[in-house]
Amino acid sequence: MLNLTSKKTISAKLRVKQDIFGPWDEEPPVDHQVRVMYTPFIGDEKRDVVEYTSLGFLGCPHTMLTYTRCMDSILCVPLMIDAAVWCDYFSRTGATDGQAAAATAYLFKVPEGGARGVDPGFFRQMGQLEGVLKELSSSSEEEEEGKKGGSSSLSW
Structure with missing residues (x-):
């Protein structure tokens, strides 16, 4: 504090x-x-x-x-771990800075930078995270499909 x-x-x-x-x-x-x-x-x-x-x-x-x-510092440690794990994941999956910022907005009290404008309501912020995960999943499926030359059976 x-x-x-x-x-x-x-x-x-x-x-x-x-x-x-x-x-x-x-x-x-x-x-x-x-x-x-x-x-x-x-x-x-x-x-x-x-x-x-x-x-x-x-x-x-x-x-x-x-x-x-x-x-207060004990309360923030799980959030710091979540932020590190998500940032690593978004880096490995090729997410844009804007996607990563919007998806992790729920971790911060006042979303700033690329997350500015994300609704401060927790459930809407979680919806942002889910949306980004779906976008990344569908783009990786399209890449796999292009490599294999076939269609993917995976879906959300």
Whole structure:
């Protein structure tokens, strides 16, 4: 969480957190607030409190509250491994930089560079990954078909 001492990184974090429901175009808009703070005393530890209120049985408000604590650097290690594995795969399969960026956008809170403009919704980002994998699969099947001179029986 030390990265929150920089104005650039805190503004990037707030940008993605403030508009997390933006792509859903709900009417009325989802009531959502985010507070991001850095406390030097707790260092790398991430603390997260989420309060969700909805209407329950007979229209009565129901509130669910969760509290999470974890070392922030521990949370990012699996994402770093995924990024390395995907980048290796995309490099070996001849993916363009744009394809690799769009396909790995789900790994980053604020997609930048070639992934800029990818919908920040997780399921839409996973759809980007699936789309790129299908493109790469069909282009490799076409190459194999060209080498063999026959048709391929593989399909998605």
